[in-house]
Amino acid sequence: xxxxxxxxxxxxxxxxxxxxxxxxxxxxxxxxxxxxxxxxxxxxxxxxxxxxxxxxxxxxxxxxxxxxxxxxxxxxxxxxxxxxxxxxxxxxxxxxxxxxxxxxxxxxxxxxxxxxxxxxxxxxxxxxxxxxxxxxxxxxxxxxxxxxxxxxxxxxxxxxxxxxxxxxxxxxxxxxxxxxxxxxxxxxxxxxxxxxxxxxxxxxxxxxxxxxxxxxxxxxxxxxxxxxxxxxxxxxxxxxxxxxxxxxxxxxxxxxxxxx
Amino acid sequence: xxxxxxxxxxxxxxxxxxxxxxxxxxxxxxxxxxxxxxxxxxxxxxxxxxxxxxxxxxxxxxxxxxxxxxxxxxxxxxxxxxxxxxxxxxxxxxxxxxxxxxxxxxxxxxxxxxxxxxxxxxxxxxxxxxxxxxxxxxxxxxxxxxxxxxxxxxxxxxxxxxxxxxxxxxxxxxxxxxxxxxxxxxxxxxxxxxxxxxxxxxxxxxxxxxxxxxxxxxxxxxxxxxxxxxxxxxxxxxxxxx
Numbered sequence: 280x281x282x283x284x285x286x287x288x289x290x291x292x293x294x295x296x297x298x299x300x301x302x303x304x305x306x307x308x309x310x311x312x313x314x315x316x317x318x319x320x321x322x323x324x325x326x327x328x329x330x331x332x333x334x335x336x337x338x339x340x341x342x343x344x345x346x347x348x349x350x351x352x353x354x355x356x357x358x359x360x361x362x363x364x365x366x367x368x369x370x371x372x373x374x375x376x377x378x379x380x381x382x383x384x385x386x387x388x389x390x391x392x393x394x395x396x397x398x399x400x401x402x403x404x405x406x407x408x409x410x411x412x413x414x415x416x417x418x419x420x421x422x423x424x425x426x427x428x429x430x431x432x433x434x435x436x437x438x439x440x441x442x443x444x445x446x447x448x449x450x451x452x453x454x455x456x457x458x459x460x461x462x463x464x465x466x467x468x469x470x471x472x473x474x475x476x477x478x479x480x481x482x483x484x485x486x487x488x489x490x491x492x493x494x495x496x497x498x499x500x501x502x503x504x505x506x507x508x509x510x511x512x513x514x515x516x517x518x519x520x521x522x523x524x525x526x527x528x529x530x531x532x533x534x535x536x537x538x539x
Numbered sequence: 540x541x542x543x544x545x546x547x548x549x550x551x552x553x554x555x556x557x558x559x560x561x562x563x564x565x566x567x568x569x570x571x572x573x574x575x576x577x578x579x580x581x582x583x584x585x586x587x588x589x590x591x592x593x594x595x596x597x598x599x600x601x602x603x604x605x606x607x608x609x610x611x612x613x614x615x616x617x618x619x620x621x622x623x624x625x626x627x628x629x630x631x632x633x634x635x636x637x638x639x640x641x642x643x644x645x646x647x648x649x650x651x652x653x654x655x656x657x658x659x660x661x662x663x664x665x666x667x668x669x670x671x672x673x674x675x676x677x678x679x680x681x682x683x684x685x686x687x688x689x690x691x692x693x694x695x696x697x698x699x700x701x702x703x704x705x706x707x708x709x710x711x712x713x714x715x716x717x718x719x720x721x722x723x724x725x726x727x728x729x730x731x732x733x734x735x736x737x738x739x740x741x742x743x744x745x746x747x748x749x750x751x752x753x754x755x756x757x758x759x760x761x762x763x764x765x766x767x768x769x770x771x772x773x774x775x776x777x778x779x780x781x
Binding site for chain 2: 314315316318319321328330332334335336338355357359360361362363364368369370409411413415416417418448449
């Protein structure tokens with residue numbers, strides 16, 4: 280059998296990837312807002328052939344007892360069997376859970392949303408923000424596509440009308456969600472001693488180590504997730520973060536409406 | 540005369556705007572998007588492929604599985620909880636039965652053809668839109684088919700029989716909703732459901748109206764498939780790798 284990893288590595292030695300990209304080169308990025316009219320906010324992200332949707336639904340909930348004056352956030356992801364022959368129906372598997380948790384932490388712990396502004400009545404009622412990620416076509420790098428789609432959907436979201444503490448979903452206001460920052464994830468992949476970004480399905484099969492770095496528009500790091508079976512040294516970690524921050528800056532530009 | 544339907548922009552026998560596209564999900568063996576008004580359905584077909592666990596296999600012919608779902612953010616009301624519900628399971632089952640009459644899976648014993656249908660946005664008529672997308676996706680996947688299937692809902696608002704109900708019409712108190720699927724050449728009905736209150740004469744009139752909508756959809760389905768393969772034809776003519 281031909282060894283996929285040694286082939287990919289041989290190619291990387293010459294600074295090339297199977298699809299003709301350079302190691303640090305991203306595929307074509309497309310961000311489209313408002314792709315589902317019924318969601319309070321929604322977006323579609325494409326990285327080449329990879330396509331992910333994200334949608335926001337807002338609802339009224341009881342606040343958590345440890346944060347009575349704040350709103351609530353939930354992030355879920357479905358790696359649909361529609362998007363990849365290897366994905367199955369049924370409850371989310373560990374890959375979907377990890378993806379949703381990485382995106383969740385990037386939004387929650389960075390304090391992307393001003394949760395205090397989501398309080399309706401302290402200890403009783405608050406806004407609950409549900410972020411749902413759905414994959415349409417998986418040709419690699421779902422985490423980064425999902426993270427960008429989630430942020431775009433949050434930016435697109437408008438509150439529905441509230442009357443007597445009941446939501447009138449069919450009447451949207453012009454009020455956007457109170458966003459304090461805009462973190463996006465970038466995953467750097469290590470194969471041999473090479474670092475690449477925006478991996479294809481084939482490249483994901485031979486990953487030694489991966490590091491997802493979620494960073495804000497100020498270049499601050501908001502969440503990290505190391506994956507893969509291989510280890511990384513402190514020097515490699517530093518190089519991976521540099522690459523991730525640089526790429527985040529580039530990808531971020533596509534969030535501007537109508538950007539190409 | 541002014542339209543008697545709630546959707547004042549349409550005549551009684553008029554469908555909403557329809558858009559159909561084949562080959563929208565590259566990983567799938569066949570796929571399609573079908574949009575009718577504000578209802579948008581995606582369908583992906585995988586197979587024929589191996590079926591496990593083994594006891595599900597049919598040694599005489601391949602089997603079909605339909606999985607219908609609404610995306611969590613697709614509804615105009617509250618978030619839709621992901622995962623199967625009684626509703627989604629029943630719809631998946633009737634869609635399976637609606638497609639079976641046109642499929643010929645004798646060549647694929649023990650295998651399965653999986654059809655995944657998912658709605659990004661809903662404004663009634665989701666099972667019909669899903670079925671229209673699935674039929675295109677099956678043809679796109681090259682699954683042996685005797686014919687195409689298309690579906691649309693007809694129904695009643697007060698005393699008026701109307702075609703292609705939107706959410707307001709579907710949920711209108713004094714009315715009813717009748718999803719109908721038909722096989723193209725024979726005109727035979729392969730899906731029929733109804734709830735509400737209607738006379739036999741009105742029902743037959745609604746089915747007649749549905750037939751009219753369905754023949755329009757068949758044209759859209761054919762066009763979507765031709766458009767996809769047109770592109771390949773042009774690429775070949777230009778000497779591009781296909």
